Amino acid sequence: MKRIIFILFTFVCLSATFAQKQKTFCNPINVDYGYTPFPTFAEWGKHRATADPVIVNFKNDFYLFSTNQWGYWQSSDMLNWKFHEKKFLRPWNKSLDELCAPAVGIIGDTMLVFGSTYTKNFTLWMSTNPKANEWKPLVDSLEIGGWDPAFFTDDDGRFYMYNGSSNQYPLYGIELNRKTMQPIGTRKEMYLLQGDRYGWQRFGENMDNTFLDPFIEGAWMTKHNGKYYLQYGAPGTEFSGYADGVVVGNSPLGPFTPQSDPLSYKPGGFSRGAGHGSTFQDNYKNYWHISTSIICVKNTWERRMGIWPAGFDKDDIMYCNTAFGDYPLYLPSEKRGENSGPGWMLLNYKKPVIVSSTLGSFFANNAVDENIKTYWSAKSSANGEWIQTDLGNISTVNAIQINYADQDVEFIGKQTGTFHQYKIFSSLDGKKWTLLVDKSQNKTDVPHDYVELEKPVQAKFIKLVNIHMPTGKFAISGLRVFGNGNREKPNTVKNLIVLRTEKDKRSAYIKWQPVDNAFAYNLYYGTSPDKLYNCIMIHDFNEYWFKAMDNQKPYYFSIEAINENGVSQKTKILKAD
Numbered sequence: 001m002k003r004i005i006f007i008l009f010t011f012v013c014l015s016a017t018f019a020q021k022q023k024t025f026c027n028p029i030n031v032d033y034g035y036t037p038f039p040t041f042a043e044w045g046k047h048r049a050t051a052d053p054v055i056v057n058f059k060n061d062f063y064l065f066s067t068n069q070w071g072y073w074q075s076s077d078m079l080n081w082k083f084h085e086k087k088f089l090r091p092w093n094k095s096l097d098e099l100c101a102p103a104v105g106i107i108g109d110t111m112l113v114f115g116s117t118y119t120k121n122f123t124l125w126m127s128t129n130p131k132a133n134e135w136k137p138l139v140d141s142l143e144i145g146g147w148d149p150a151f152f153t154d155d156d157g158r159f160y161m162y163n164g165s166s167n168q169y170p171l172y173g174i175e176l177n178r179k180t181m182q183p184i185g186t187r188k189e190m191y192l193l194q195g196d197r198y199g200w201q202r203f204g205e206n207m208d209n210t211f212l213d214p215f216i217e218g219a220w221m222t223k224h225n226g227k228y229y230l231q232y233g234a235p236g237t238e239f240s241g242y243a244d245g246v247v248v249g250n251s252p253l254g255p256f257t258p259q260s261d262p263l264s265y266k267p268g269g270f271s272r273g274a275g276h277g278s279t280f281q282d283n284y285k286n287y288w289h290i291s292t293s294i295i296c297v298k299n300t301w302e303r304r305m306g307i308w309p310a311g312f313d314k315d316d317i318m319y320c321n322t323a324f325g326d327y328p329l330y331l332p333s334e335k336r337g338e339n340s341g342p343g344w345m346l347l348n349y350k351k352p353v354i355v356s357s358t359l360g361s362f363f364a365n366n367a368v369d370e371n372i373k374t375y376w377s378a379k380s381s382a383n384g385e386w387i388q389t390d391l392g393n394i395s396t397v398n399a400i401q402i403n404y405a406d407q408d409v410e411f412i413g414k415q416t417g418t419f420h421q422y423k424i425f426s427s428l429d430g431k432k433w434t435l436l437v438d439k440s441q442n443k444t445d446v447p448h449d450y451v452e453l454e455k456p457v458q459a460k461f462i463k464l465v466n467i468h469m470p471t472g473k474f475a476i477s478g479l480r481v482f483g484n485g486n487r488e489k490p491n492t493v494k495n496l497i498v499l500r501t502e503k504d505k506r507s508a509y510i511k512w513q514p515v516d517n518a519f520a521y522n523l524y525y526g527t528s529p530d531k532l533y534n535c536i537m538i539h540d541f542n543e544y545w546f547k548a549m550d551n552q553k554p555y556y557f558s559i560e561a562i563n564e565n566g567v568s569q570k571t572k573i574l575k576a577d
Contacts, residue, residue: 021454024329025078025079025307026328026448026480026482027306027325027329028326028372028448029304029305030446030447030450031064031081031305032083033050033447034048034068034413036049036068036413038096041301042412048447050066050304050305051066051305052067052148052277053278053292053305054066054220054290057283058106058130060076063104063111064081065099065104067102068097068099069414070413072084079331083416088113088125088135093123100147101115101148101218101276102149103149103151107157107159110126111126111130112126113126114142116147118145120143121141122141122145123142124137124181142181144182146163147164148164148165148217149163149219150162150163152223154252157178158175159176159177159178161175162221164190165218166215166216166217171192171216173190173219173253174186190247190254191216191247191254193216195213195214197551198506199507199550200243201234204235205241206547207547214235215234215237216232216233217234220244222279224316227249228248229279230246230256232246233276233292237296237303241267242273242292243263243264245258245259246259248318259318260527261525261548262274264310264322265320265322265536265548269326270372271304271325272293273291273293273294274292275292277289277292279310284332284336286333287309288332289320291306291308298406304372308322308340309321317531322534323340323524324341325535327346327482328341328344328482343566344398344483345483347395348368348392349368349369349519350368351392353388353390355378355387356378356385357379357380357385358378359379359407364376366477367387367477367479368480370520372478375405377405377473379473380474381468382474383466383467385466386463388430388463388464389461389462389463390430391462394460395485395564396458396485398484399450399452399453399483400436400453400479400480401449401450401478401479401480402449402451403479404469404475404476405475406475407472409471410471410472415445419446420449422464422468423437423440424451426457426462427459427460428458428460462481464476484564489563489565489567489568490517491518492561492568493559493560496559497510498555499511500555500577505549506549506550506551507547509544510523510544511542518563521538521559522538522560523546523557523558524560525546526556527550529575532557532573557574558571
């Protein structure tokens with residue numbers, strides 16, 4: 001018996017050591033997302049869904065809450081997330097939403113949690129030990145209520161609540177008595193969208209206010225250097241341009257002045273959207289921003305979550321870095337530096353793919369088209385179904401991300417005890433295969449699994465073989481292989497042109513000479529030449545209809561080309577008045 005215990009202890013230690021060696025993660029973050037709990041939302045197919053995330057750093061652990069998950073996650077490293085089951089609704093709560101768009105606040109050694117409500121009969125919860133899932137009601141009914149609530153404790157101990165989710169009304173803020181949780185005074189208007197000035201705030205996939213006015217929602221407050229940064233989501237959760245904006249003031253209740261451009265913005269790439277989130281610090285005092293990413297195929301509310309590096313520059317401008325935001329990024333570290341990731345490139349964009357079987361029109365190449373909305377599905381979930389991707393030439397492979405899609409899944413609501421199992425093989429010639437990753441004994445739910453290899457390998461082919469699915473068919477929206485193609489980086493882009501006219505200075509037509517050895521481009525922009533904080537990844541095309549500008553400011557642009565071997569030099573910064 002002692003020998004068995006020693007072997008098990010050694011295995012656990014080795015597993016922990018391996019986990020500690022992983023220095024990167026990849027968006028969408030890999031947590032066991034629950035399935036939509038509402039049958040009416042699943043008429044086009046049952047599917048995973050969550051959004052509106054909040055992360056707080058509490059006693060040096062990260063706690064993640066999001067919409068309708070029947071619990072929350074806890075992590076010490078922002079890579080491995082443990083789910084804690086907890087129902088926050090009480091018998092008298094007349095709501096179907098279990099913590100929709102939750103507010104999470106910290107007062108001293110106590111965490112507070114409160115869900116969205118339009119009623120006056122909703123519980124405010126407290127915990128001094130959420131790691132042990134110990135909760136009790138602080139206030140049986142926080143009568144002030146509010147949809148998309150957010151809490152903020154100032155340095156002087158005063159406690160505030162913000163809320164709002166509307167395309168007619170602004171965000172609101174109010175101070176609460178931190179002992180009774182009763183409002184002090186009445187709600188005050190914080191900010192209302194200004195789509196006639198800021199182009200990115202317009203409703204619609206093409207920012208043209210299609211059929212509805214834009215929504216403002218998802219408040220969050222961050223204090224830095226004595227200033228108050230009120231963040232908000234806009235213009236609609238179903239769009240690639242879903243973003244978090246920020247307004248800045250000298251007091252918790254304003255008045256506020258907008259920063260022109262979104263704080264977090266990711267309209268291009270594999271995982272799009274960066275709205276309705278929160279900003280937090282790791283244990284090294286680095287800032288991060290988590291927000292909602294879209295899928296929105298089976299339902300408008302089919303969404304995921306992403307985390308990006310954030311911070312404040314020397315002029316106290318708040319920013320978030322989403323460039324290569326769905327490529328491998330570094331986990332929290334003492335010396336984060338300017339490089340947000342290791343620079344591993346996507347190796348198999350639109351490269352040849354072969355599969356074991358294909359269901360209907362869910363074709364194989366959907367798994368490598370860098371579009372999370374499309375996917376390949378096998379005809380079954382049987383052990384042995386497989387997908388193989390060709391990297392084009394012998395490449396250095398550092399990491400692999402497996403994004404599962406929901407095809408013919410059976411679940412409603414949060415599930416526990418479900419798991420994925422698979423193996424990944426590599427080959428130099430497509431004939432002789434080497435086992436690269438073995439998760440045949442895995443017992444965890446990993447819908448967006450990401451594996452950083454302990455040592456890089458040389459390979460021309462990568463093959464993913466299914467062993468077990470938690471439900472539905474074996475379906476993949478993105479089999480993404482990262483590393484370096486070991487060939488030439490793309491050439492520098494030439495002839496960048498930005499056409500901005502007086503007709504509508506929120507918009508511009510941007511074009512550039514195509515680069516023959518590039519498959520994508522990063523377009524950087526901002527209202528100052530030294531603050532090009534926002535980035536749009538554009539695949540295949542050498543043009544972009546840009547509609548996200550502040551019509552009262554000049555803009556500055558630069559662009560770089562991307563391929564599997566790296567990125568080109570950025571172009572000289574171009575000004576567009």
